[in-house]
Amino acid sequence: MPDSNPFAVFATACVVGVASGLFGIGGGVLLVPLLVLLHHFGQHRAQGTSLVALVPPTGLLAFITYYRAHQVDVRTGLMIIPGVFIGGILGGRLAVGLSALHLRRIVACILFALGAYEFLGPLLR
Amino acid sequence: MHWAFVVALGFAVGILVGVMGIGGGIIVVPALVHLFGMDQHLAQGTSLFIILPPLGLGALSVYWKKREVDLRAGIICALGMLAGGYIGGRIAVGMNSARLGSAFGLFLMFAAILLWRRSDAPASTGAVRA
Numbered sequence: 001m002p003d004s005n006p007f008a009v010f011a012t013a014c015v016v017g018v019a020s021g022l023f024g025i026g027g028g029v030l031l032v033p034l035l036v037l038l039h040h041f042g043q044h045r046a047q048g049t050s051l052v053a054l055v056p057p058t059g060l061l062a063f064i065t066y067y068r069a070h071q072v073d074v075r076t077g078l079m080i081i082p083g084v085f086i087g088g089i090l091g092g093r094l095a096v097g098l099s100a101l102h103l104r105r106i107v108a109c110i111l112f113a114l115g116a117y118e119f120l121g122p123l124l125r
Numbered sequence: 126m127h128w129a130f131v132v133a134l135g136f137a138v139g140i141l142v143g144v145m146g147i148g149g150g151i152i153v154v155p156a157l158v159h160l161f162g163m164d165q166h167l168a169q170g171t172s173l174f175i176i177l178p179p180l181g182l183g184a185l186s187v188y189w190k191k192r193e194v195d196l197r198a199g200i201i202c203a204l205g206m207l208a209g210g211y212i213g214g215r216i217a218v219g220m221n222s223a224r225l226g227s228a229f230g231l232f233l234m235f236a237a238i239l240l241w242r243r244s245d246a247p248a249s250t251g252a253v254r255a
Contacts, residue, residue, distance in 0.1 A: 004195070004198050006198075009198050009205075010201050010204065013209065014205040017208055018209040018216070020150075020209065020210045021173075021211060021212060021213025021214035021215070021216070022214070022228070023169060023213075023228075023229050024150055024169025024170060024171075024173045025150030025151050025176075026150045026151075027210075028181075029151050031202060035198070039198075041195070044193040045193045045194070045195060048191075049196075049199045049202065051184055052194055052195075052196060052199025052203070053200075053202035054176075054181050055185065056179075056203050057177045057178075057179075058210060059176055059206075059210050060177065060210075061210050061214065062210035062211060062213055063173040065218055066166070066217075066218065067170065069170070071218070072173070073174075074171075076131055080131060080134060080135035081180075082135065083133065083134065083135025083136035083137075084138050084139040084153075084175065084180060086139060087137065087138065087140040087142070088180060089139075090139070090143060091140035091141060091145075092144070093143075094144055103141075103145060104145045104147075104241070105241055107145065108237040109237070109241075111152075111155075111233050111234075111236060112233070112234050112241075114155050114233055115230045115231065115234035116230065118229055118233065119233075119234065120230070121227075121230070
């Protein structure tokens with residue numbers, strides 16, 4: 001059990017929060033590896049702790065900022081939510097029989113290619 | 126955009142989220158931009174809306190039973206993310222879409238590296254991450 005320094009953890013979470021608001025994501029993808037690398041959490045404990053952090057709507061203030069700027073498509077969002085929830089349960093069960101490592105690496109490649117495209121695209125135009 | 130297609134997209138994202146135990150937002154944002162032709166800001170705002178409900182609650186109960194949760198650190202992280210999220214949101218709204226898209230691209234590449242490198246935690250815990 002790591003004796004984590006609460007101030008250091010808070011500072012880490014603030015950085016994750018900035019990325020969350022800046023890029024419209026939950027932040028788990030950043031919080032989990034940072035808890036492991038900086039605060040010496042085990043992988044499972046980092047994931048469980050990240051899930052606790054995501055129970056309250058931590059993106060609420062960021063969401064309100066986007067909403068005020070008219071940058072939220074509520075209707076499309078509402079149609080996506082049930083699928084994510086049900087798909088998530090199915091995906092969790094699928095994970096038992098599937099090689100999560102391979103799938104994760106395939107998705108990592110796709111995300112990297114997409115990221116490179118989005119990063120370089122405006123520069124090339 | 127036909128509603129059935131939108132629902133199917135959510136379903137596909139959910140499966141990836143459940144299998145890999147990663148955030149849905151990182152997949153939702155590029156999907157909204159590239160499949161639905163949304164503007165970068167609109168896609169990010171919509172993603173933040175989607176992840177407001179605690180979609181990872183089911184997965185949390187699994188981790189909780191295995192005593193793999195640091196409640197104190199989790200609460201501290203939630204507070205930090207709430208504060209940081211406000212700052213990040215303010216910065217993003219003030220940026221132009223093309224520059225924000227580039228920054229998001231950089232972040233995607235970084236996240237992809239983290240995803241690739243992550244030690245393989247057994248997925249049998251059914252990590253459903255919101």
